[in-house]
Amino acid sequence: MPFVNTPYHIKEPILAFLWLMRERGYTQANAQKALDKHRLTQDNRPISKAEKIYGNVMLSEFVPSSIPHLADIEPLFYNDDFAIYDKPHNLLTHPKGRFFHYSLNDILKSRFGIQANALHRLDKQTGGLVLCSINPKSKKALESLMQSRSIAKSYCAIVEGRVKAEILINEPIMTQKHKGDLAIKSIVSEKGKESRTLIRPLAYYKDSTLIHALALTGRTHQIRLHCSYIGHRILGDPLYGVSEDKSRFYLEAPNLSPKEHKALFDAPFLCLNAYALRFSFQGSDYHFKSNAPFSFMPHFQGFFQSHTFL
Secondary structure (H helix, E strand, O other): OOEEEEEEEEEEEEEHHHHHHHHHOOOHHHHHHHHHOOOEEEOOEEOOOOOEEEEEEEEEEEOOOOOHHHOOOOOOEEOOOEEEEEEOOOOEOOOOOOOOOOEHHHHHHHHHOOOOEEOOOOOOOOEEEEEEEOOHHHHHHHHHHHHOOOOEEEEEEEEEOOOOOOEEEEOOEEEOOOOHHHOOOEEEOOOOEOOEEEEEEEEEEOOEEEEEEEEOOOOOOHHHHHHHHOOOOEOOOOOOOOOHHHHHHHHHOOOOOHHHHHHHHOOOOOOEEEEEEEEEEOOEEEEEEOOOOOOOOHHHHHHHHHOOOO
16 A cells, blocks of 8 residues: 555644654654654645644555555564565565555555554565564664664575576675666666676576575665576576566566566566574574565475475
């Protein structure tokens, strides 16, 4: 669901962030964030942090809604502090801008309340595990684990060609600011930030390889770009390792059917999966794995069932 504009009438002067906390149930951090992003306005004028408000105001809020065809998506695991979701391919993690886009956040907040949040982001096309906080009291501790890279995240992917040995890809990555409709794509550039990805082959089928990938840094589209850069594009990738014409076609018509996607990009979806999460939290060790990430390629399913590689 997009952000919805809701009018409110405030009878007595009050600091804006206090009103958000007392009347709308925001945490102090979320109240400050809403004001920083100009989501509270009066007569089309953004309300500042230190400003008192009185009279009619407009608040832009994310309102979760049910997704009929995804209503059966349940968390893989949850407790009082966090939930783990196995996100499907072609579903946003967070809402995109203020447009109408369903996202994992709709499912999450509908189940656990407005204070629940995904703690990291997967590309729309990437499936797999997402860690979500559901308790504001433990959110900071979980965010600290994420920021310190104390949460081990492993990916698996199916790439073109045969990867014959473990490869450490050490190529700097930067985003493109002046590429128009293709600015969404990152590029390898000497001007970019240090970026390292470790990949190793797990199994083969015809001219494709199932790989295990570790993103040792966290750049946008890092695994996708690095695999393409060494000549092993990820099957189903509509942005990397394909012509710009095909990428533009995808961006203009992103809701291709699996059959149409396969005809253009060699697989019904991007064959990249956030397969495993491992971390310790409040004295307990956790290890989660995604379920059957590439079920359309049954020749690799036996490998997932018979090997513990993460």
